[in-house]
Amino acid sequence: MSISYDIRIDGDVRFATFSADDGYFEVPIGATDTEADLQEKFNKILHNTRWNKAWGERKNKNMAQLRDDIYCNGQRVRQDFTVGLSEGSALVTKLQQAFPDEHDWDRSESNLVGEHGSYRLPYENETISWYDYNVKPSNTLLTKYNAVYSSDDLNTWYGLKFDMTTKKVMLKVVLNKVDFDVPEFPEGFGKVGETFYAVTYSSDGTASDWVDAYVYGSRNIVKKFCADKSLTYPFPDDFDFDGKTPWVWGFVFKKSTKEYGPVKAYLRTYFR
Amino acid sequence: MAVASSGAISLNDFHVEAGGSSGSNCSINDSDIRGLISKSAGASMSFNEWYGASGTLDTQTVTMGAQAAFGYPVFIGSLHGFNSGVFGSMSDGTCNFKSGAAYKALFWGAPTYNTNSPANELFFQITGNVGNSGWSTIKIASTTLNRTDASYTLSGGSSLWTWSGVTSNPFGTTSNGTTVAVEFA
Numbered sequence: 418m419s420i421s422y423d424i425r426i427d428g429d430v431r432f433a434t435f436s437a438d439d440g441y442f443e444v445p446i447g448a449t450d451t452e453a454d455l456q457e458k459f460n461k462i463l464h465n466t467r468w469n470k471a472w473g474e475r476k477n478k479n480m481a482q483l484r485d486d487i488y489c490n491g492q493r494v495r496q497d498f499t500v501g502l503s504e505g506s507a508l509v510t511k512l513q514q515a516f517p518d519e520h521d522w523d524r525s526e527s528n529l530v531g532e533h534g535s536y537r538l539p540y541e542n543e544t545i546s547w548y549d550y551n552v553k554p555s556n557t558l559l560t561k562y563n564a565v566y567s568s569d570d571l572n573t574w575y576g577l578k579f580d581m582t583t584k585k586v587m588l589k590v591v592l593n594k595v596d597f598d599v600p601e602f603p604e605g606f607g608k609v610g611e612t613f614y615a616v617t618y619s620s621d622g623t624a625s626d627w628v629d630a631y632v633y634g635s636r637n638i639v640k641k642f643c644a645d646k647s648l649t650y651p652f653p654d655d656f657d658f659d660g661k662t663p664w665v666w667g668f669v670f671k672k673s674t675k676e677y678g679p680v681k682a683y684l685r686t687y688f689r
Numbered sequence: 690m691a692v693a694s695s696g697a698i699s700l701n702d703f704h705v706e707a708g709g710s711s712g713s714n715c716s717i718n719d720s721d722i723r724g725l726i727s728k729s730a731g732a733s734m735s736f737n738e739w740y741g742a743s744g745t746l747d748t749q750t751v752t753m754g755a756q757a758a759f760g761y762p763v764f765i766g767s768l769h770g771f772n773s774g775v776f777g778s779m780s781d782g783t784c785n786f787k788s789g790a791a792y793k794a795l796f797w798g799a800p801t802y803n804t805n806s807p808a809n810e811l812f813f814q815i816t817g818n819v820g821n822s823g824w825s826t827i828k829i830a831s832t833t834l835n836r837t838d839a840s841y842t843l844s845g846g847s848s849l850w851t852w853s854g855v856t857s858n859p860f861g862t863t864s865n866g867t868t869v870a871v872e873f874a
Contacts, residue, residue: 427822428720430837440844443821445837462840465807465851 419452420459435459440466481526482688487533488651488663489681497531497546502688505530512545512579516586520577525550539617539625542582546589550574554590562588563622570594572613587625588618595628600675602668603634603642627678630668639666643680651682661685691743692725698739706744708825708874721825744874746786746824751795752778753860753867768807769863770796779871784815786824786873791816793847795829795871797858811852811859813839819848828872832859 422435425443432443433455444458482502487495498505500523508530509522522528527550535541553568554575576589592614602612615629634642636658643650651666652658664685669678692698692706700722705711707721715722718730725742728734754777755769771777772794783789793814798807811834813827821841826833839850860869 427837432821432837432841438844440842442843443841445840458840461853462842462851465810466842466844466849 419456422455422459433459437463438466442466484686484688485529485531486684486686487531487667487681488656488684489679490649490651491653494681495531495533495546497529497548499526500528500530501526508532508545509547511581512547515581515584516579519586520547520549522547525552527551539587539619539627540578540580542580545579545581546576547579548574548576554588558588559590561622562590562618562620564588564590564616564618564624566590566592576615578617585620587620589615589629590618591615597672598675599628599630600668600670600677601646602630602632603638603666626672627669628672629681630670632666632668633664634666636662639663639680639682646677648677648680651680658684691741691745692739694741698736703739703742706742708744744825745872747784747873749782749792749871749873750780751829751860751869751871752780753862753865753869754778755863755865767799767863768796769799769858770794770860772796777865784819784873787815787817787819790819794849797855797860799858799863809854809856811855813850815848817846817848818843821848821850824873826874828870828874829859830861830869832857832861834859 420435420437422433424446425432425434431446433446434441434443436442442459442462444455444462446455450458481499483499484502484504485497486493487497496504498508500506500509512522512530522530529548529550531546533540533544533546535544551573552575553571553573554564558575559566570592572591572593575591578587578589580586595614595616599614611633613631615631617625617627617629619625640650642648661684663682665683667681667683669681670676671678692702700715700717701711703717703722703725704713704715704719707719707725709715709721717723717734720730721744723730723732723734725744726734726738751771753769754771754775755767756772756776768776771779771792773779773782773791777796779792779795782792784792793816795813796811798810798812821836824836826835834852834855836850839852842849842851862869
């Protein structure tokens with residue numbers, strides 16, 4: 418939807434002015450700017466404002482003391498804790514007992530760990546997910562799972578999924594972009610370029626056909642998108658958000674067919 | 690640098706002090722030139738009134754700080770400069786040309802794996818609705834940026850100017866604790 422605007426003259430410069438999102442904006446109009454250029458500039462400044470607001474809300478939060486509640490199909494399916502919290506520490510102990518010294522579990526205080534069942538494919542048993550933050554997966558790890566990516570495409574975190582029954586471990590590679598077609602996602606808080614993806618590899622080196630796309634968006638936008646696409650909204654109808662908004666939404670889809678899978682929501686609580 | 694306080698001075702000196710290019714066309718009645726001595730259009734003016742005139746509205750020193758831009762757990766990049774109460778500092782922190790309003794932020798977003806916002810953008814923020822006027826340029830170390838090249842946002846009780854496509858770090862350093870001169874004109 419295009420944004421209508423007024424013109425303000427400032428010396429030799431013309432500004433396009435408009436109000437949106439409880440803010441007022443002035444964008445310099447370049448000599449060669451087309452209407453499309455201007456609309457792109459408007460979207461960018463709106464995005465910046467939203468980013469600043471979201472970042473401003475988080476900048477003083479302690480990234481080492483948080484919990485993510487993950488909702489899917491109308492119920493809470495998982496809780497992830499930073500490794501420094503008592504719940505996270507208990508799960509790290511469990512991992513260490515089952516997979517002794519396999520990884521430096523609390524290498525980063527931002528590392529998250531969570532226990533969950535088989536609420537979605539490719540999980541089949543009770544699983545502990547461990548996320549290593551602020552680092553790309555090592556070449557050794559990528560090679561072990563036959564995961565071939567350019568370093569530029571890799572995000573600075575990855576996940577390992579420990580099946581506590583079979584003792585097999587899956588690798589979740591987080592990617593800034595993918596080179597295959599993806600289904601449509603809600604256009605909301607973030608730009609398309611800020612959607613990121615995760616591909617899960619089994620211990621035998623095969624990649625799951627089910628891929629995760631992580632998207633930023635408001636509750637209203639995602640709820641409408643789910644309704645339009647006949648997808649199940651992650652939260653129950655009577656859910657009390659207590660003023661919170663999920664920091665990210667996960668859209669599972671089948672790479673081969675672009676079929677949608679479940680939709681996830683990540684609701685974050687900071688403890689300090 | 691102000692116009693000389695004695696001796697021979699020229700219209701070109703006034704123009705340069707006002708931010709114009711040396712040798713380019715100007716007149717003594719141009720708003721930026723008469724603005725140096727706070728004269729209204731068409732007012733009577735004498736050359737000796739420009740002795741010591743300065744286009745500098747405020748000078749500050751930024752002590753560099755930095756923060757990883759954790760907009761989300763996804764690492765986007767790093768921010769360098771000053772953001773009140775979060776990282777870095779600014780010498781006296783109050784804006785002389787906006788009635789002492791508090792400087793809130795002046796930082797540059799360094800890109801890492803991608804160029805999504807805030808990468809390659811310079812942010813300058815003052816507390817309050819101060820309006821998109823009243824100053825012309827900001828000089829950070831040796832880099833000068835025009836106010837009218839920035840997008841202006843009034844939101845959340847603050848005024849924010851954003852320059853896009855700032856691919857070189859205007860502070861010239863990302864070393865925390867280093868001081869960088871900032872001048873407004």
